[in-house]
Amino acid sequence: MYTLDLVKPDGRCLTLYGRGPVTAAGPAPSPRPAPLHPNPHLRWHPLRGEWVAYAAHRQDRTFLPPPEYNPLRPSRDARFPTELPPGDYDVAVFDNLFPSLAPEAHDPPSLHVPTQPGRGRCEVVVFTQDPQASLGGLPLTHVDLLLEVLGDRTGRQARRGGVAYTLPFENRGVEVGVTLHHPHGQIYSYPFVPPVPARMHAQELDHWRRTQQPLLESLIAAELADGRRVLYAGPHAVAFVPAWARYPYEAWVAPRRAAPTLAALGPEVRRDLARALRTLLQKYDGLWNRPFPYLMAWYQAPLDGAEHPESHVHAEFAPPYRTRDRLKFLAGTELAAGMFAMDALPEDKARELQAVAVPIDE
Amino acid sequence: MYTLDLVKPDGRCLTLYGRGPVTAAGPAPSPRPAPLHPNPHLRWHPLRGEWVAYAAHRQDRTFLPPPEYNPLRPSRDARFPTELPPGDYDVAVFDNLFPSLAPEAHDPPSLHVPTQPGRGRCEVVVFTQDPQASLGGLPLTHVDLLLEVLGDRTGRQARRGGVAYTLPFENRGVEVGVTLHHPHGQIYSYPFVPPVPARMHAQELDHWRRTQQPLLESLIAAELADGRRVLYAGPHAVAFVPAWARYPYEAWVAPRRAAPTLAALGPEVRRDLARALRTLLQKYDGLWNRPFPYLMAWYQAPLDGAEHPESHVHAEFAPPYRTRDRLKFLAGTELAAGMFAMDALPEDKARELQAVAVPIDE
Numbered sequence: 001m002y003t004l005d006l007v008k009p010d011g012r013c014l015t016l017y018g019r020g021p022v023t024a025a026g027p028a029p030s031p032r033p034a035p036l037h038p039n040p041h042l043r044w045h046p047l048r049g050e051w052v053a054y055a056a057h058r059q060d061r062t063f064l065p066p067p068e069y070n071p072l073r074p075s076r077d078a079r080f081p082t083e084l085p086p087g088d089y090d091v092a093v094f095d096n097l098f099p100s101l102a103p104e105a106h107d108p109p110s111l112h113v114p115t116q117p118g119r120g121r122c123e124v125v126v127f128t129q130d131p132q133a134s135l136g137g138l139p140l141t142h143v144d145l146l147l148e149v150l151g152d153r154t155g156r157q158a159r160r161g162g163v164a165y166t167l168p169f170e171n172r173g174v175e176v177g178v179t180l181h182h183p184h185g186q187i188y189s190y191p192f193v194p195p196v197p198a199r200m201h202a203q204e205l206d207h208w209r210r211t212q213q214p215l216l217e218s219l220i221a222a223e224l225a226d227g228r229r230v231l232y233a234g235p236h237a238v239a240f241v242p243a244w245a246r247y248p249y250e251a252w253v254a255p256r257r258a259a260p261t262l263a264a265l266g267p268e269v270r271r272d273l274a275r276a277l278r279t280l281l282q283k284y285d286g287l288w289n290r291p292f293p294y295l296m297a298w299y300q301a302p303l304d305g306a307e308h309p310e311s312h313v314h315a316e317f318a319p320p321y322r323t324r325d326r327l328k329f330l331a332g333t334e335l336a337a338g339m340f341a342m343d344a345l346p347e348d349k350a351r352e353l354q355a356v357a358v359p360i361d362e
Numbered sequence: 363m364y365t366l367d368l369v370k371p372d373g374r375c376l377t378l379y380g381r382g383p384v385t386a387a388g389p390a391p392s393p394r395p396a397p398l399h400p401n402p403h404l405r406w407h408p409l410r411g412e413w414v415a416y417a418a419h420r421q422d423r424t425f426l427p428p429p430e431y432n433p434l435r436p437s438r439d440a441r442f443p444t445e446l447p448p449g450d451y452d453v454a455v456f457d458n459l460f461p462s463l464a465p466e467a468h469d470p471p472s473l474h475v476p477t478q479p480g481r482g483r484c485e486v487v488v489f490t491q492d493p494q495a496s497l498g499g500l501p502l503t504h505v506d507l508l509l510e511v512l513g514d515r516t517g518r519q520a521r522r523g524g525v526a527y528t529l530p531f532e533n534r535g536v537e538v539g540v541t542l543h544h545p546h547g548q549i550y551s552y553p554f555v556p557p558v559p560a561r562m563h564a565q566e567l568d569h570w571r572r573t574q575q576p577l578l579e580s581l582i583a584a585e586l587a588d589g590r591r592v593l594y595a596g597p598h599a600v601a602f603v604p605a606w607a608r609y610p611y612e613a614w615v616a617p618r619r620a621a622p623t624l625a626a627l628g629p630e631v632r633r634d635l636a637r638a639l640r641t642l643l644q645k646y647d648g649l650w651n652r653p654f655p656y657l658m659a660w661y662q663a664p665l666d667g668a669e670h671p672e673s674h675v676h677a678e679f680a681p682p683y684r685t686r687d688r689l690k691f692l693a694g695t696e697l698a699a700g701m702f703a704m705d706a707l708p709e710d711k712a713r714e715l716q717a718v719a720v721p722i723d724e
Binding site: 202 | 407552707
C-alpha cells in the first residue's frame with residue numbers, strides 16, 4: 001500500500017492511497033478556501049444514558065456549483081474545486097467538511113444536562129476515482145486495498161489518542177438518504193464507545209470470561225455447521241445471514257478467526273475477507289439486477305490499548321428492503337422499544353441470496 | 363368510560379369504548395372467518411444481547427377487497443367485513459390479525475442460538491370511527507378518553523400476567539411506512555422489558571436510589587425553569603422539546619409529577635395531559651399546514667407488580683422531517699453506533715413550534 005498525506009487550504013487532512021506509487025497532480029483542493037471551524041458539542045440524554053451530538057453548521061450561500069458538480073471526483077474546473085486532486089491513486093480519505101465530531105471542538109453550551117465538546121473525527125472515504133463504479137464491482141485487489149485503508153485509519157486514530165472507538169460505514173442508496181452516488185463511505189471516531197458497540201463488546205467480554213472463546217468465532221463455527229444461511233465460506237473468511245437477523249436481507253462478513261480490528265488482519269486473511277465482502281455485494285446487486293441499497297458498518301474492538309482477544313472484527317449489512325418493492329420501515333417496536341420484528345425468516349432470505357450466482361474471485 | 367367486550371368469529375378480542383353508553387349493531391366482525399393461529403417465535407441476538415421476533419404469516423390470497431376497503435371503519439358491506447361493527451362507540455381495541463407476539467405462541471424452532479415462543483400481545487387501537495379525522499383534531503374529551511383506554515389496556519395486561527412491558531404507540535404518515543390512514547395506533551405487550559425501556563428504567567432507578575427523586579420529574583422542573591424549549595405548561599402536564607432531543611422536531615408530553623403508568627393518572631391530571639398532547643399535535647399539523655408524520659410512543663413502568671415511584675409515564679415523538687422538505691434518515695452513526703447526530707439545535711426547533719398558535723382547549 002502506498003500513501004500520500006496532504007493538507008487542504010482550509011486545514012483539513014487528506015490521504016491518498018494506492019496499490020502502486022501515489023502521485024497528486026497539484027495541491028490538495030477544497031470546495032471552501034477558508035477553515036469553517038466546526039464546533040460540535042455533545043449533550044447527555046439522561047433517560048437513555050447516552051450522548052447526542054449537535055453541529056449547527058452555517059450554510060455558505062456563496063458557493064453555487066453547477067448541477068453536475070461532484071465533490072468526490074478529482075478536480076477539473078478551477079472555478080469549482082472538489083475534495084480531491086487529479087493524480088494516481090485508488091482510494092482517498094479526508095476530513096468531512098461538516099463533521100458531527102471534530103478534534104478542535106470547544107466550549108459546549110451550559111445546560112441543565114451535562115455537555116462536553118464534540119471531540120472526535122468524521123472522515124469521508126472515497127472508494128475509487130470512478131463515479132460510476134460500485135464497491136462490489138471493483139477488482140478484488142482494490143477491495144482488499146480498501147480494507148487495508150480502513151485498518152490504517154483505525155490504527156492512526158488509536159495512535160492519536162482521545163478516540164475510544166472507530167466505526168467505518170457506508171450508506172448506499174437514495175432509500176437510506178444518500179444523494180451523492182460516487183462510491184464512498186465514512187469513518188466516525190468517537191471519544192467514547194457508542195451504545196451499540198458497547199453492548200456488543202459487553203456480550204463478547206462476558207462470553208470470553210465464561211468460555212475463553214471469542215463469541216463471534218463460536219457463532220461462525222455454528223453457522224458453518226448449520227449451513228442453511230451461509231453465503232460464502234472461504235479458507236479465512238465467511239459471509240452469512242445470521243440466525244438472529246433483524247433486517248430481512250441482513251448479512252454479516254467476518255474473518256473465521258477472531259481479530260480485534262481490520263488493522264490486525266494479515267494479508268491472506270484480509271484478501272479472503274475482501275472476497276467474502278465482494279461476493280456478498282455482487283449477490284446483493286444481482287438479486288434484483290439493480291444497485292442494492294444498504295447500511296454497511298464495520299465493528300471493531302475499543303481503541304483503549306488493550307489486546308481484546310474477545311473482540312471479532314466484522315461487517316453488518318442492514319438493507320432497507322423487505323421484498324423487491326417494499327421497504328422495511330423502522331417504527332414503533334423497533335425504534336421505540338428496541339425489539340425488532342421480522343415477517344420473514346432468515347433461512348428464506350438466505351436461500352434467495354444463495355441462489356444468486358456470482359463469478360468466483362481469483 | 364363505557365366499555366363493551368366482544369369476541370370475533372376467529373377468536374380475537376375486541377373492546378369498544380365510549381364517553382357515553384356503548385352499543386354494537388351486530389356481532390364483532392372479522393375480515394377472516396377462521397382463526398389464523400399465529401405462531402411467532404423469538405431468537406436471541408447473541409452480540410446485542412436482545413430478542414428478535416419472527417412471524418412468517420401465510421398470506422391469504424382468497425381475500426381480495428375493493429381498493430377503497432378500510433378494515434378500520436365500521437362494516438357496511440357484508441361481503442367485505444371490516445374489523446369493527448357499526449354502533450355507538452368512540453374508540454376500539456382489537457387483537458392484530460398478524461401479530462408479532464401472540465398469547466398462544468408455541469414450539470419455537472431449535473437453533474444454535476436460544477429461542478422461545480413469541481408470547482405477548484399486539485393490539486390495534488382505532489382512535490375514532492371517522493377515517494378522515496386526526497388525533498390532534500379530535501375533541502379534548504375524546505383524546506382524554508383515548509388516554510384512559512391506553513391505561514385500561516395496560517391495566518388488563520398487568521392483571522393477565524406473563525407480560526412484562528406494554529408500549530402504546532402510533533406510526534403516522536407514509537414517511538414512516540403507514541399505508542392505512544384511518545387514525546389508529548398499536549399496543550405491543552412484551553414478555554420481557556425491551557431494550558430501550560429497560561435502559562430508561564435503569565437510569566430512572568439509578569437516579570432514584572441516589573436522590574429519592576423521579577428522574578424525569580426533576581428534568582421537567584429544569585425544562586420549565588429554563589423555558590426556552592417549553593411548548594405547553596399546564597397545571598398538571600407539559601409538552602416540551604427536550605434539551606437532549608435526538609430528532610429535529612422531537613417533543614415529549616408528560617405529567618408534571620411522576621406516575622408509573624397511564625392507568626395511575628387521576629382524571630384531572632389525565633385531562634391536562636390530553637390538553638398537552640392535543641396542543642403539541644396541533645402545533646405539529648400547523649407548522650407546515652399539512653399532516654405532520656411522527657412516531658409517538660408512550661413509555662410506562664415495567665408491569666412487575668412493584669410500585670415504581672422512580673418511573674414517569676410520558677410520550678416521546680420522533681418525527682422523520684429535518685425541515686419542511688428534507689427527511690432525517692437514520693444511517694451510519696444512528697443505527698450502527700447508536701449515537702444520534704443532529705444538525706439543528708433543540709432550541710431552534712422549539713422556537714419554530716412555539717411560534718405556531720393553537721386554540722386554547724377548555
